[in-house]
Amino acid sequence: MSECKINKDTPWQELTIGGNIYEAGNAREFKTGDWRSVRPVFLSDKCKQCGMCFPVCPDNAIPVNKEQKREDFNYDYCKGCGVCAKVCPFNAIEMKEEGDC
Amino acid sequence: MSIRERLSGNEAAAIAMKQINPDVVAAFPITPSTEIPQYFSTFVSNGTVDTEFVAVESEHSAMSACIGAEAAGGRAMTATSANGLSFMWEMIYIASSMRLPIVMSLVNRAVSGPLNIHNDHSDAMGVRDAGWIMLFSENNQEAYDNLVMAHRIAEHKDVLLPLMVCQDGFITSHSIENIELIEDDKVKEFVGKYKPEHYLLNAKEPIAMGPLDLQAYLFEHKKQQAQAMINAKQVILDVAKDFEKMTGRSYSFFEEYKLEDAEIAIVCMNSTAGTTKFVVDELRSNGIKAGLLKVRVYRPFPAEEIAKALSHVKAVAVLDKADSLNAAGGALYTDVTSAMYVNKNQVPTVNYIYGIGGRDTKGDDIKGVYEDLQKIAQTGNIENPYRYMGLRG
Numbered sequence: 486m487s488e489c490k491i492n493k494d495t496p497w498q499e500l501t502i503g504g505n506i507y508e509a510g511n512a513r514e515f516k517t518g519d520w521r522s523v524r525p526v527f528l529s530d531k532c533k534q535c536g537m538c539f540p541v542c543p544d545n546a547i548p549v550n551k552e553q554k555r556e557d558f559n560y561d562y563c564k565g566c567g568v569c570a571k572v573c574p575f576n577a578i579e580m581k582e583e584g585d586c
Numbered sequence: 587m588s589i590r591e592r593l594s595g596n597e598a599a600a601i602a603m604k605q606i607n608p609d610v611v612a613a614f615p616i617t618p619s620t621e622i623p624q625y626f627s628t629f630v631s632n633g634t635v636d637t638e639f640v641a642v643e644s645e646h647s648a649m650s651a652c653i654g655a656e657a658a659g660g661r662a663m664t665a666t667s668a669n670g671l672s673f674m675w676e677m678i679y680i681a682s683s684m685r686l687p688i689v690m691s692l693v694n695r696a697v698s699g700p701l702n703i704h705n706d707h708s709d710a711m712g713v714r715d716a717g718w719i720m721l722f723s724e725n726n727q728e729a730y731d732n733l734v735m736a737h738r739i740a741e742h743k744d745v746l747l748p749l750m751v752c753q754d755g756f757i758t759s760h761s762i763e764n765i766e767l768i769e770d771d772k773v774k775e776f777v778g779k780y781k782p783e784h785y786l787l788n789a790k791e792p793i794a795m796g797p798l799d800l801q802a803y804l805f806e807h808k809k810q811q812a813q814a815m816i817n818a819k820q821v822i823l824d825v826a827k828d829f830e831k832m833t834g835r836s837y838s839f840f841e842e843y844k845l846e847d848a849e850i851a852i853v854c855m856n857s858t859a860g861t862t863k864f865v866v867d868e869l870r871s872n873g874i875k876a877g878l879l880k881v882r883v884y885r886p887f888p889a890e891e892i893a894k895a896l897s898h899v900k901a902v903a904v905l906d907k908a909d910s911l912n913a914a915g916g917a918l919y920t921d922v923t924s925a926m927y928v929n930k931n932q933v934p935t936v937n938y939i940y941g942i943g944g945r946d947t948k949g950d951d952i953k954g955v956y957e958d959l960q961k962i963a964q965t966g967n968i969e970n971p972y973r974y975m976g977l978r979g
Contacts, residue, residue, distance in 0.1 A: 497806035497813075502746060503685045504799045504807055505784060509792035 517544070521565035523580045527557050531577035538569040538578065588833070589767040595726040595758035598765055599665065599691045599751070600625035602733035604635055605773035608689075609660030609780075612640035612651035614670060617703045618755035619693035622665035645670040649677035649688075656686035657795050659785030661737065663688070667755055668695035668709045675713070681748045682717030682811060684796050687740030688748040690718075691733065694856065694907075695755040696943045704944020705755040707855070707907040710884075711917045717811050719749040719818055720885040722855040724841075727765040728882075729753040731835060734768065737777050738825045744817040752884075754857040756944065768833060776832060815886045822883055839888035841880040842895055844870060848877025850959035851896060853922055854905040855881045858940075858947055865952040876956050881918065889925035896922075897931040900963035903955045905975070909939045915972045934962050940975035951975050 491500060501507065534554050539547040546563035548556045570578040593601065599622050603611065611630075613623035623639075630639040638655075642648045645666055652662035666674065671692060681688050696702040697709050710720060719739060723729040732751040740749040753759060768776075784793055799807060819839070826837040843863050845851055852862050859880035869876040879895055896902055904923075906916025914920065919937035926933060938955055941947045955975060962968060 493802040495806075497809040500803065500806050500810065502807075502810055503683060503795060504797050504803060506794040506797055507784060507791060511794070 516561045518546075518559075518561045518563055521560075521563060522583055523565040523567065524560070524583050525558055525563065525565065525567065525570055526579045526581055527555075528577045528579060529557075531575050533575055533577075535574065537572045537574065541568045541572050543568065589769065591765055591767050592762050593726060593730075593765055594621070594760055594762050595723075595729050595753050596621035596693065596760065597625060598726045598730040599693075599733055599753070600629070601767065602730050602773075603663055603691075604629045605768070605770050606661075606663070606733070606737065606777050607635045607774070608637055608663045610638045610640060610652065610655035610662040611664065612642050612648045612655070612662065613664045613666070614642050614645045614648050616645070616667050616670035618695055618705075618759045619665045619667040619670070619691060621759070622691050622693070645673040646677060649674040649681060652688045653677060653681050653684065653686055656681075656688050657684065657785065658787045659780075659782050661780040662686075663690065665691035665693065667693045668697050668703075671709045671713065672697055678713050678716045678718065678748075680796070683807065685746040685811070685814070686748060687737065687746055689733070689736040689740060690748070690750040691729075692750045692752045693755045693759045694752050702943040703755075705757050705857075705907075706942050706944065707752075708909075708942075710750070710752050711908040711910070713750075714885060714917060717747060717815070718885060719745075719747050719815070719822075720883070721749065721751050722882055722884055723751060723753040723758070724857060724859045724880060725765075726753075726758055726761070726763045727835075729758060730765060730767070731829065731833070731837065732882075734773055734776065735825050735829050735837070737780070738828075739818060739821050741780060741782075742818075742821045742825075743783070745814050745821050747811070747814050747818060752856065757857045766833070766835075772832060776828070818886050819883075819888065822886075837882060839881075839883040839891055840895070841878075841882060843878040843880065845877035845879055845895060845899075847875060849875040849900045850902075850956055850963055851877040851879055851899045852903050852905060852952065852955060852959075853879045853881065853892075853896070853918065854907075855884065855918065856907070858905060858907065858952075861947055861949055862952050865949050865956065868949070869953070869956055874956070874960070884918070887921055887925070889921070890929055892922060893925045893929035893931045896926065896933055897929075899933055901959040902933050902935040903938055903959055904935060905938050905940055905955070907941045909942065913972075934966055934968055936962065936968055936971045936973055938973050938975040939977075945976050947976060
């Protein structure tokens with residue numbers, strides 16, 4: 486039985502015992518972005534693509550494309566820790582309260 | 587041919603473990619169970635077993651190491667008593683909720699304080715709702731036999747729950763009795779190889795165990811544990827049947843000693859049952875219809891079966907070797923009385939707290955209880971159901 490089929494409507498008889506997960510790489514399915522209370526905003530015009538921000542992201546929430554350039558945040562997983570904003574030498578990441586425009 | 591041996595209860599447990607030859611034993615010494623890992627470590631040193639023996643720094647670590655070993659796919663065992671079990675408390679629940687069939691020898695002792703190292707059942711009663719199967723043993727033979735049956739029950743695919751085999755500290759753990767051992771190869775064949783369906787060290791199936799389990803899931807996982815405990819009842823009987831085929835020794839949820847035609851009955855567990863049998867024989871020779879129900883399987887609790895077995899008697903006394911300190915009665919008493927109420931078998935039933943902290947329980951004490959029961963059977967009067975046996979004052 487694959488746990489991919491398990492959701493909040495699954496009856497107890499069909500859950501794996503002890504909540505065991507019999508597949509690898511499933512953290513992808515657990516979107517933790519809604520834990521965020523502050524949100525990093527990417528100011529692309531200030532960004533020099535220096536590459537300081539994405540290695541420090543604990544959630545791998547800064548996608549990097551084939552040209553080795555960073556793209557906008559993946560808010561599905563970003564928890565708003567602010568480490569990226571702290572390391573950015575060019576103030577190209579601004580932390581904003583969630584809910585503010 | 588089986589082997590006659592003179593062994594203490596602790597030696598009997600250690601020899602059962604030697605014959606089982608588990609993958610991992612992790613234990614920390616505590617009176618009165620210390621000898622079990624001590625004897626076992628000599629088997630390890632002598633190369634009699636190929637078990638990995640982990641001499642941990644605490645009981646919390648002992649249970650943690652067993653959990654790690656069992657989750658990895660190994661067969662893990664440990665032994666402890668009293669405050670050692672208290673120190674395992676957190677991991678006791680983790681073991682059962684992760685559905686790891688770890689087997690433990692629990693040599694019952696009073697949980698301090700004030701500080702006491704002698705026998706009562708307060709350690710076991712503290713974990714009675716932790717999701718472990720609990721077998722109680724009257725004597726050294728039963729402590730041995732229960733351990734030989736343990737893995738077959740715990741590891742059954744319909745069960746997958748940890749199991750503890752209880753025996754009375756000092757009273758059986760340090761008393762030498764003649765017991766009958768089963769040959770090594772027969773035990774090996776009976777217990778069988780451990781082949782878990784899912785385990786952490788299986789390179790072909792990367793898995794995660796013990797994940798976050800919030801509001802949407804924990805309830806259902808607890809129901810699965812509860813169902814496993816229900817399933818364990820049939821498995822316990824099936825394993826006992828196979829065990830009887832091998833040894834001729836028969837086991838069930840409980841032993842009924844001269845209960846069939848009894849008018850008054852005592853319910854108790856572990857070594858007190860031996861003393862009670864002696865008293866029952868004496869009373870029977872004087873024409874008094876006394877009987878005994880000795881609980882072997884305390885978890886799962888055979889509620890319906892106990893209620894049925896006691897339905898014909900006129901008065902029952904349940905002996906608890908641990909006080910629940912709840913102004914109502916001991917744990918075995920509340921379990922037995924609720925079983926009888928729910929199954930509509932109402933028999934006057936009283937509770938005696940006894941043997942606390944190793945207080946000796948003599949034949950005359952038990953006889954006094956049967957005398958009380960005779961009066962209750964005649965009059966039906968119970969002034970106070972929550973009583974003491976052997977307490978001064």
